Amino acid sequence: MDAADRRIVQATQAGLPLEPRPYHAIAEATGLPPAEVMQRMERMLAEDAIRRIGAVPNHYALGYRANGMVVWDVADEVVDALGARIAALGLSSHCYRRPRHPPHWPYNLFTMVHGRERAEAMRAVEAIAAVLGPAARAHEVLFSTQILKKTGLRLAG
Numbered sequence: 001m002d003a004a005d006r007r008i009v010q011a012t013q014a015g016l017p018l019e020p021r022p023y024h025a026i027a028e029a030t031g032l033p034p035a036e037v038m039q040r041m042e043r044m045l046a047e048d049a050i051r052r053i054g055a056v057p058n059h060y061a062l063g064y065r066a067n068g069m070v071v072w073d074v075a076d077e078v079v080d081a082l083g084a085r086i087a088a089l090g091l092s093s094h095c096y097r098r099p100r101h102p103p104h105w106p107y108n109l110f111t112m113v114h115g116r117e118r119a120e121a122m123r124a125v126e127a128i129a130a131v132l133g134p135a136a137r138a139h140e141v142l143f144s145t146q147i148l149k150k151t152g153l154r155l156a157g
Contacts, residue, residue: 001049004032008040009050010155016053059093064114066121066143070128071107073100073138079109082132086111089131091124106138118143 001009007030017025023041027034044050059067070092074082079097087095092111100108111128115121125141 001044004030004036005040005044005049006155008032008037008044012041013155015056059114060147063116066115066118068113068118068121068125068141068143070111070113070125070139070141072109072111072132072136073106074109074132075135075137076108078135082135083109085131086128089128091127107140109136113141 008026011026011029016022019025021034023037024034027037030037032040041050041053045053083095083097086092086109092113094110094112096110097108098110100106113121113124113128115124121143122141125139129136129139
């Protein structure tokens, strides 16, 4: 990442400007031509320096107050395949594998579910559990009680 890439990341890390031509605004802020900003961002996406560009809705502002991290103890030999099936359901905003930490933390599959009320979120948990079937030996739902952080990595100036 060179200095120009870094300026682009710093200019976009809080989100794209909310205006009709956001890349032109980034170009103005970074001193680069708009075409170069777009080319550099496409390259950074291809190189995984930027993971994605997309809308990130604030689910709290949209009324989704029941947000639960569901941790699952899924057989290791099927966790990847089942995780892909769960992610494809569209019932969770996040679905990923994490290492277990026995004996106190046997969970290796994590899904984040959302609902306007807990009952709605729990219906998603039940649907996921049905797909996992007996491969899920146990699970826990950890509901959020407060927002501590809502940002990703930030580069310093």
